[in-house]
Amino acid sequence: MNINYLSQFFKYFAYLLIICIGFSWFAIQNNLLGFTYTDLTNYQLSKIENIGHVDIAIVGDSSAGNAIDASLLGKTLNKKAISLALTGSFGYGGSYIMAKKAIQKGAKEILIVHTVDMPTRPNHLDHRAGVFLIRSFSDLLNLTEGLHHVLGLYLSKDIVATAIKQTFKYFFSSIDGTENKRSDPSKYDYIKQHEKINTENIDIKISSSLINKDKLYYLNKLTNYCNDQKVKCFYAHGPIHQSFCKNNSDYLSKVSTLISNTGISLLSEKPYCMENNEVGDSEDHIHPNYKDKSTKIYTNLLSLYNHSI
Amino acid sequence: MLFNSYVFIFAFLPIVLLGFHLSSKYFGQAKVLLWLVISSLFFYGWWNISYLVLIILSIGFNYIISYYLRSNKAKAALILGIFVNIAMLGYYKYANFFIENLNYISNSHYAIENIILPLAISFFTFQQITYLIDSYKGITKDHDFIHYCLFVTFFPQLIAGPIVHHKEMLPQFLKKENMGLKANNVSIGLTIFLIGLFKKVVIADSMGSLATPIFNLAEQGVELTMLEAWGAALAYSLQLYFDFSGYSDMAIGLARMFNIKLPVNFFSPYKSKNIIEFWKRWHITLSNFLKDYIYIPLGGNRNGKIKQLVNLLITMLIGGLWHGAGWTFVIWGGMHGLFLIINHLWLNWKGRVIPNQYLDKTTTKLIAWFITILALILSWVIFRAETLNGAMTMYSAMFGLHGLSLPNSINSLAPALLSIFPDANIMTNGVGIFSEGSNDAKIIIACIIVLYFPNTLEWMHITKPALNMEYFFKKKYNYKLSHWEQSVKHARLMAIIAMIAILSLGDVSEFLYFQF
Numbered sequence: 056m057n058i059n060y061l062s063q064f065f066k067y068f069a070y071l072l073i074i075c076i077g078f079s080w081f082a083i084q085n086n087l088l089g090f091t092y093t094d095l096t097n098y099q100l101s102k103i104e105n106i107g108h109v110d111i112a113i114v115g116d117s118s119a120g121n122a123i124d125a126s127l128l129g130k131t132l133n134k135k136a137i138s139l140a141l142t143g144s145f146g147y148g149g150s151y152i153m154a155k156k157a158i159q160k161g162a163k164e165i166l167i168v169h170t171v172d173m174p175t176r177p178n179h180l181d182h183r184a185g186v187f188l189i190r191s192f193s194d195l196l197n198l199t200e201g202l203h204h205v206l207g208l209y210l211s212k213d214i215v216a217t218a219i220k221q222t223f224k225y226f227f228s229s230i231d232g233t234e235n236k237r238s239d240p241s242k243y244d245y246i247k248q249h250e251k252i253n254t255e256n257i258d259i260k261i262s263s264s265l266i267n268k269d270k271l272y273y274l275n276k277l278t279n280y281c282n283d284q285k286v287k288c289f290y291a292h293g294p295i296h297q298s299f300c301k302n303n304s305d306y307l308s309k310v311s312t313l314i315s316n317t318g319i320s321l322l323s324e325k326p327y328c329m330e331n332n333e334v335g336d337s338e339d340h341i342h343p344n345y346k347d348k349s350t351k352i353y354t355n356l357l358s359l360y361n362h363s364i
Numbered sequence: 365m366l367f368n369s370y371v372f373i374f375a376f377l378p379i380v381l382l383g384f385h386l387s388s389k390y391f392g393q394a395k396v397l398l399w400l401v402i403s404s405l406f407f408y409g410w411w412n413i414s415y416l417v418l419i420i421l422s423i424g425f426n427y428i429i430s431y432y433l434r435s436n437k438a439k440a441a442l443i444l445g446i447f448v449n450i451a452m453l454g455y456y457k458y459a460n461f462f463i464e465n466l467n468y469i470s471n472s473h474y475a476i477e478n479i480i481l482p483l484a485i486s487f488f489t490f491q492q493i494t495y496l497i498d499s500y501k502g503i504t505k506d507h508d509f510i511h512y513c514l515f516v517t518f519f520p521q522l523i524a525g526p527i528v529h530h531k532e533m534l535p536q537f538l539k540k541e542n543m544g545l546k547a548n549n550v551s552i553g554l555t556i557f558l559i560g561l562f563k564k565v566v567i568a569d570s571m572g573s574l575a576t577p578i579f580n581l582a583e584q585g586v587e588l589t590m591l592e593a594w595g596a597a598l599a600y601s602l603q604l605y606f607d608f609s610g611y612s613d614m615a616i617g618l619a620r621m622f623n624i625k626l627p628v629n630f631f632s633p634y635k636s637k638n639i640i641e642f643w644k645r646w647h648i649t650l651s652n653f654l655k656d657y658i659y660i661p662l663g664g665n666r667n668g669k670i671k672q673l674v675n676l677l678i679t680m681l682i683g684g685l686w687h688g689a690g691w692t693f694v695i696w697g698g699m700h701g702l703f704l705i706i707n708h709l710w711l712n713w714k715g716r717v718i719p720n721q722y723l724d725k726t727t728t729k730l731i732a733w734f735i736t737i738l739a740l741i742l743s744w745v746i747f748r749a750e751t752l753n754g755a756m757t758m759y760s761a762m763f764g765l766h767g768l769s770l771p772n773s774i775n776s777l778a779p780a781l782l783s784i785f786p787d788a789n790i791m792t793n794g795v796g797i798f799s800e801g802s803n804d805a806k807i808i809i810a811c812i813i814v815l816y817f818p819n820t821l822e823w824m825h826i827t828k829p830a831l832n833m834e835y836f837f838k839k840k841y842n843y844k845l846s847h848w849e850q851s852v853k854h855a856r857l858m859a860i861i862a863m864i865a866i867l868s869l870g871d872v873s874e875f876l877y878f879q880f
Binding site: 059060061063064065066067068070071072075206207210211212215262263264265 | 855
């Protein structure tokens with residue numbers, strides 16, 4: 056019998072654990088991981104925490120934040136609307152937590168808007184980004200998800216690897232979180248856009264083999280929560296460059312079926328297909344000059360759906 | 365609950381180990397076993413609490429029948445017991461498949477609700493059928509209900525095997541010396557568990573990420589190139605290997621932490637030089653079950669060669685169907701039945717075809733290994749494919765029907781190849797998973813580990829890590845790599861392995877064998 060083996064194992068494992076968590080923690084605290092969403096997250100969280108009552112909440116990623124002006128949508132529908140849009144890094148997990156918060160504030164309608172390639176992204180990102188949203192025990196969901204949120208952030212191989220690299224850079228070549236300076240959410244509900252991209256050669260093709268069914272985990276949870284709370288929840292694809300709409304009918308049809316199968320009301324199978332001049336700083340961001348136009352499109356979709364039922 | 369999840373590693377396992385130790389210290393053996401049963405049922409119910417009732421009813425029913433069989437030896441009761449087990453398995457696992465085929469043949473539209481397959485049903489059903497048959501034969505002893513429950517539900521082996529035999533497990537559960545945590549066994553168990561975890565989350569999952577997109581494309585009927593298809597088939601073969609090997613190690617390691625030895629279930633199957641040997645190394649406990657409870661009752665090799673070969677084919681078809689309700693699995697079983705038939709015939713003929721002096725030559729062994737691994741890779745394609753069309757797309761690409769694509773590094777060979785084979789369809793761009801050097805490196809490293817490294821049980825052999833290992837250790841262990849020892853050096857090595865595995869846990873994926 057050799058207890059020494061176990062004590063040596065646990066001792067060295069604890070050292071490694073502390074080192075890894077230490078690097079992650081330091082990098083997150085100093086915004087060294089290239090996360091551009093810290094200010095936006097804090098802004099949206101304080102918005103929902105400080106609001107008295109809300110009728111309709113828009114949740115989703117940056118395609119939602121860029122495309123929908125909540126005050127205009129609310130004015131048209133004669134309802135109190137807010138945007139709680141985050142970024143794509145939060146995935147459906149982020150939308151789930153924000154929607155829950157809005158429903159707890161009395162929201163009777165939730166509009167979820169995500170960019171069209173969201174179902175192809177890895178699902179562990181939802182867990183990881185979710186840790187930024189945790190403000191209370193009720194946000195922790197349950198033990199499994201809570202562990203995923205916390206450990207998935209501090210003990211993920213890519214986070215730790217980036218954290219180590221960036222921490223060394225921080226000390227030896229003085230970097231800072233410059234990306235974060237772009238964000239001014241109080242004006243936009245999204246991270247301020249870069250320069251408009253060149254749209255001449257955009258030709259987006261995406262294979263439906265890339266769809267990750269596990270990604271819909273939190274969308275399923277969100278739909279169940281809406282049903283339990285008797286809240287109307289709608290889903291809409293975010294705007295996307297027109298080449299996507301031309302090239303990917305198979306992908307769109309499969310994604311739409313998957314989303315509808317969660318039980319959520321899909322407003323339209325087809326996304327809003329942007330012309331070249333409407334595109335902002337990425338293929339799924341509408342240019343700020345066209346935000347009112349796209350807001351009207353989403354408002355109409357909501358009105359049409361509500362009238363049709 | 366998955367072995368490779370945070371909740372299992374950081375919450376469930378420490379609590380169960382602590383409870384096991386405390387109950388051993390302060391309460392009697394009965395309470396310790398009860399604790400393990402409750403923990404195992406909790407582990408099972410975590411997945412879907414409604415199926416907890418099903419496993420409890422199944423255990424209760426089989427316990428009553430076996431109790432009756434021991435005292436009455438009634439064949440009718442045995443038939444009833446087996447029938448109920450098979451009917452339950454048939455309903456949950458095969459009803460949808462049966463209805464689909466009935467509708468197809470009779471052009472009818474019968475419909476039943478989509479039945480969700482309860483986790484591990486194939487494993488705990490087979491284990492209990494064995495117990496019933498042995499009770500009828502008078503081989504089992506009178507066991508307490510809790511002991512029987514633990515035999516069926518013991519969480520390290522409940523979900524994906526090994527399929528354990530009551531003779532191996534129950535005496536261990538009842539040994540007084542096996543109560544309480546033992547530092548020695550915890551060290552051994554933890555080491556084996558961590559190696560398994562590393563295999564699963566670091567190697568198997570990265571192989572899966574190479575194979576899955578290509579197989580998905582094949583399902584959609586996309587024409588693949590030859591190298592893409594072979595790359596995906598090889599990556600899947602490695603994924604399955606490390607997934608099952610990792611799971612088997614984790615099961616053995618977990619059981620050992622509770623002072624229990626499980627039977628060996630996986631022993632470097634890709635080193636096999638023929639298919640007969642492969643089935644002695646791959647899912648060993650299933651092979652033993654199929655042999656003892658299907659092949660031998662069918663007549664085995666007792667009624668002549670032809671009958672033996674037919675029995676082999678039937679056994680493997682059933683083995684294929686055991687893995688899943690689909691024609692792809694039946695065909696996979698049939699392929700292996702055919703491989704085994706060819707292998708048996710070859711054993712009879714090889715003396716006439718190859719002169720004796722060449723039989724033991726390294727080159728001959730290498731050719732034998734190559735043919736075996738080729739057959740296995742081809743068979744895994746249909747095993748992995750979701751549909752027959754998907755499998756056919758893969759096979760047609762593997763046999764070069766959609767062209768050969770060369771990696772960029774050697775695309776200068778294309779003109780030379782075209783001058784030799786003017787009709788060949790050679791492309792020089794895009795070769796799927798081989799287009800990135802890092803993917804090539806991953807596959808090569810995985811192959812080296814499979815073929816040149818000792819497996820976990822060999823590395824740990826001085827600790828006698830599993831039951832029934834004698835077959836594999838007839839020859840003296842002669843690996844040049846050092847074996848495991850309880851040293852500071854190895855404790856630190858395992859701490860690093862554990863850390864790498866924990867860092868890879870974020871993207872949880874299920875074990876492939878869970879679906880069976």
